Amino acid sequence: MLFSGGQDSSTCxxxxxxxxxxxxxxxxxxxxxxxxxxxxxxxxxxxxxAAFPHWAARLGEDHVLDLRGFGAVGRSALxxxxxxxxxxxxxxxxxxxxxxxxxxxYAAALADRRGLLRLVGGMCETDFSGYPDCRRxxxxxxxxxxxLGMAREFTLDTPLMWLTKAETWALAHTLGGDPLIxxxxxxxxxxxLGERGVRHDWGYGCGTCPACELRARGWAEWxxxxxxSEP
Numbered sequence: 001m002l003f004s005g006g007q008d009s010s011t012c013x014x015x016x017x018x019x020x021x022x023x024x025x026x027x028x029x030x031x032x033x034x035x036x037x038x039x040x041x042x043x044x045x046x047x048x049x050a051a052f053p054h055w056a057a058r059l060g061e062d063h064v065l066d067l068r069g070f071g072a073v074g075r076s077a078l079x080x081x082x083x084x085x086x087x088x089x090x091x092x093x094x095x096x097x098x099x100x101x102x103x104x105x106y107a108a109a110l111a112d113r114r115g116l117l118r119l120v121g122g123m124c125e126t127d128f129s130g131y132p133d134c135r136r137x138x139x140x141x142x143x144x145x146x147x148l149g150m151a152r153e154f155t156l157d158t159p160l161m162w163l164t165k166a167e168t169w170a171l172a173h174t175l176g177g178d179p180l181i182x183x184x185x186x187x188x189x190x191x192x193l194g195e196r197g198v199r200h201d202w203g204y205g206c207g208t209c210p211a212c213e214l215r216a217r218g219w220a221e222w223x224x225x226x227x228x229s230e231p
Contacts, residue, residue: 001025001120002103003062005041006190007203007215008122008160010183011168013048014175015159016120017055024060024114026107030067030099036196038064040189047183052176065106100133101142108146108154117154124160124168136161165218166225190215 001016003009003025016023027041042062049056100123107119123134132138136158143156160168172180184203189196191205191212198204202219205212 002107002122003027003041003045004122005037005039005044005188006122006211007165007172007184007188008124008168008190009041010044010180010188011172011175012120012122012159013044014052014055014172014180016157017048017052017058018175020118021058022060023058024063024116026063026065026110028065028067028103028106036194037189040187043187044183047187051179051183063110065110067102067106098133100131101138104139104142104146104156108150108152111154112150112152117152118157119154120157120159122160123158124163126162126164164221165214166221169218169222170225 001009001013001023003013004027013023013025025041025045027038029035029038045059045062049059100121104119104121111117111119121139123136123139125135139156139158143154146152146154146156160171163171169181172184176183186203188203189205190203192209193206195206196204198207200207200216202216205215207213207216
């Protein structure tokens with residue numbers, strides 16, 4: 001499970017734990033400005049073990065891989081002090097070229113050693129920031145490349161691929177109820193600027209970066225749906 005400690009990967013972690021007998025997690029230190037997520041992921045993992053004992057037995061080893069060299073090559077607003085804006089290519093300046101592809105190569109190499117064949121990621125192309133390596137066709141090609149290049153029948157699962165952020169909140173609630181929602185609100189980290197000092201109704205963050213805007217809008221839409229469904 002590619003696990004950053006954000007809303008999406010926390011939801012995917014619950015999805016995986018509900019389906020598989022053993023789930024190992026992997027995080028990547030690529031020199032991201034929001035390096036606070038490296039601590040957040042540990043807090044979320046501890047919270048899952050404490051709040052969901054039936055999942056704790058399935059939650060295996062956590063791995064952290066050093067990709068700082070890659071982050072230095074793929075310079076973006078996530079790894080250097082530069083404005084978050086749309087570039088001349090029409091892509092957000094937060095796009096780290098090939099980041100998700102590199103993540104899956106490293107995750108697959110680790111999985112090969114661990115004897116694991118399913119790789120789970122929180123990529124989505126319904127509600128996302130426009131990153132081309134979040135698209136399902138990109139990951140379908142990556143799956144084929146990994147199968148051929150490593151002679152392993154890897155499967156790349158992306159349970160959020162066709163969900164809106166509101167539907168991601170709803171999925172988290174279906175999987176873990178209010179305890180999982182509370183854990184995501186309090187302990188997961190999404191904000192690109194690493195802001196943890198301001199608590200909004202949707203969790204912590206600056207409130208203005210693209211990641212915060214997506215999370216906040218999804219929360220508002222889901223809560224509005226929940227209120228309409230209440231008796």
